Amino acid sequence: MSRRELVTTVLADLVAPLVLFYGLRAAGADAVTALLAGAAVPAARALWVLARDRRAEWFALLVLALCLASAATALVGGDERVLLARDALVTAALGAVLLASVPTARPVLFTVGRLTLTEAGHSPDEWDRRWASSARFRGIWRWLTAGWAAGLFADAALRVQAAYTLPVDVVPAVHAVQWFAVLAVLLVAGQVWLRLPRHRALIFS
Template structure:
């Protein structure tokens, strides 16, 4: 595959289904790492330092928001998805602070993943689905234009991207349900790590199904219908 710098310079490249899967996948996993690793480190580091569970969860919840704000400052633009995540964090944190219940703080994570799942599924009714929009934003100009052309003119690619959206959206919704169950049924200190493991398993399974279908249907092999 041609590297990103070559595509950016020529405005061309193998922008087929595989390229979109790689672009959106890289973005999703990078975001997941930043939004997961840092909060986990903050939570378990705070607990090791003797902080109570409620405060450790509050601090862990602030970490991703701080990262988003720093990205806004660096890029000098506000991303709608990031704004949505910030709003969901703020609302869920407010509810948890009013209740004073650490398990409510744990359950608040389900608000974010559940809403994101609904957003991905609901975006299928828009001109461009969420996953396509993400891939276009993080790809070189030539590849971005090719993705948009494939979405509008390739029935095979169109159907595959719809399946990908359903797969990822469903994975986030299942994760939201699992987080609520774990928050109120398991030892509190074990839930943050288990929540991450469940989300990773859900997303890996969804991505595997999407990739297998993409290759069998020809969406990834040819990138056009």
Template sequence: MTRRNVPAAAPSETPPRPSGRRLLLGTVWDIAVPVALYYGLRAAGVGVFVALLAGAFLPALTTAVQWLRTRSLEGMAGFVAGTMLLGVAAALVSGSPRFLLAKDGWLTGVAGLWFLISIRARRPLLFHGGRPLLEGRFRSDGTSWDVLWEREPAFRRIWRVSTAIWGVAMLLDAAVRVVMAYTLPMDLVPGFGALLWPVTLVLLQLVNGVYYEVAGLWRLTAGTTTRSPRG
């Protein structure tokens, strides 16, 4: 049954939607470029610790450029840069290259906890992350996600469960990264760590894609399921 008499949604104050090209360039900058810089510096004879530091400052540089251009920061960008700088500061104090190698694991672990904590927030973290990419773009009848959130308990449950999936997956990813940092030869860790990102993300996309289909997310956004009473 199709959804009827759904009032038009007021324009939502969502941030500009990122393009696929922008997301790809951001991913390359944050993951591939630091790894390439590390191995380039190592080939030039630079020590492990200094080469790692050079790559660790790149996300902070990205955030600084964004702030200079817009005088504002996206929440995730500020979180990543702040956590990265804290990790670098701790590594400088300890003087341990192993700790610096494990920084991605600590960062991912904190992010995973943040995802899990946000489940009980007014709206979970993955809702905010998925909205600019999906709302009105994929299998949608044009209904605002604000309307769906208020009227569809199933819609709310789907985003809380998927946020939990991401949180758990990030904690597992973090554990693998920390183990690699303290057990593998140091020059292998940056490369293996970079390869782990696409593995984690692809698995997450597959698991979430199946869950969204089974749980009926696309039926809700496309208006092809019975509208639940407001509650």
């Protein structure tokens, strides 16, 4: 994902729903209406991504499905707590994808690391050779991917807890901040893992 696309994703999937929610709440809208209006922005972006790429991009499909599920929940009388807990499904699904990739030929975090290496102007050939020949190298990336999956599952659990215990108007802000906090923790923990003395030579030399 390019920097521009990352910024667009953050604005459409995090910032815009938050602004809409609190703007509509300040204008007197009920919580369900404000949450559904906020969900319309990620849904519109997901549709645009699917139309642009002309293929079934799984994350866009997930976001769109969750937005449609939110609308259906509201129509059958679901309350705002259910809509707030919906956010947990995104990180749980991401965690499931990472976990499912652990025993495969290319765990997600190895693929991401390899892509980052390439974008930085370095050849990934040495990493490919180490992947083919070193069980320890493969283990480093598999454990890192599993660790990220565990972190995302923990994030999903915290989102559900927040949705059902905190005041309704506080939860969207908490969830937004939690995205950045969890990402920062996972990124820092990942770098610490990769730079452990027993791993550093295999990864960075």
